[in-house]
Amino acid sequence: MGACQTLHSHSQKPTPPSTSSSSSTNTGYFLRKTIGAWLACGFLSLALLHLLCCFPGGTKRVVFSPLLQYFNGTYSSVSSVPGGGQSCDYSEGQWVRAPGHARRYNATECDVKESEDCVRNGRPDTGYLDWRWQPAAPGCELPAFDAAAFLAAVRGKHVAFVGDSMARNQAESLVCLLGAGSPVAFRPRLVYRDEDPGVFQFRRWAFPSHAVTVSVYWAPFLARATGRVDDYHLRYSSVYLDTLAERWSAEADTMDVAVVSAGHWFLKWAMFYNGGEVLGVHMLPESNHTEIGFVTPFREVIRRSVERLVGGNAPGGARTVVLATLSPSHFEKAWDDPTTCARREPYKDGEKDVDGEAAELRRVVEEEASTAAVRNGGAARIEVLDVTKLATMRPDGHPGAYMHRDPFGPGKPEKMLNDCLHSCLPGPVDTFNEILLQLLTKR
Incomplete structure (x- = not known):
């Protein structure tokens, strides 16, 4: 299958010329x-x-x-703007056709969640793999992902993805990219997973060749939460804004690079607590509590999360904290309509704007990153992985009905759950990691 083919790089070392005395006189079959x-x-x-x-x-x-x-002079580094010498802004741009660009690994071979392995599940169109992100800034290019460069940049370090299922989606993409772009001896080993193999809340991979560890910590609110977050049959989630989720916060000091990606769960039904008291609710008019929306709680947990990461001591020196912006969903019809996200190409430039909830959450991340950078005085490096625009323009990159195996085969129901949030693997989320590499290696 073409979409599954891994692209390999080939290199040969030239054979050194002979140093014997006969080399100068024996022309034989060698050309001058x-x-x-x-x-x-x-x-x-x-x-x-x-x-x-x-x-x-x-x-x-x-x-x-x-x-x-x-x-x-920009290979394995951030592209420079002519005359300015400054790093590229990858947050704005457009998708341009590039046949084969995203056909870089076989998701079935790198142990991703089956619902995101679109090719395995029978998605017949693979054109969504033939696009690359072109930054809008003049002279800027986004280099294709370089596994060797990434592993070299994080040698001996722990790279952690903390947040909701989009954090997991990006982590799985990274592991696949690193495995496909490396010699067999450099391939990852899954060293820890949830007891239930169908659960993808916590995983850890090791790359022994470079002493690199990649982990996923599922914490959709970043803070401690109960209720719907654990059981979809419940009406809402209870979120305790003054207490970070235990698992990731307990291991924060082991993280050298922390990629924080959250936001989607703040748009759902929730009751927020602070100091044991109800601070307010979101989308619960029957609760008789104040509606406070999602921006204030989201800002609070982003701030607390950054403070926790900046305040600890990184094992390998200064910690890098990467705050990812929201990657929006593309449900155009009912969630159980198999055509709810069936587009086959990206939106064209100007066809779809970043607005509403995605724009608000993006603004919060940018503001909190800027504030934290000033407040921490260089104790940690804080970056923003702004993927909102590029993700907004990719309605074609989701599994949709192909989160299921052969969803339109004989005997399959007319109505089914669709995934119009996560990215197919391989897919647009691989671009997140192309940008992440540039953030980690820029001057």
């Missing part, structure tokens, strides 16, 4: 160096001409991008 050089240049020119003439634009960009980055 000058003639060989001219022939090599000729063949290379013909090959490049063939590529320019006969291959689609996306393929040419994928091939030439690393070469251009090399000559610009």
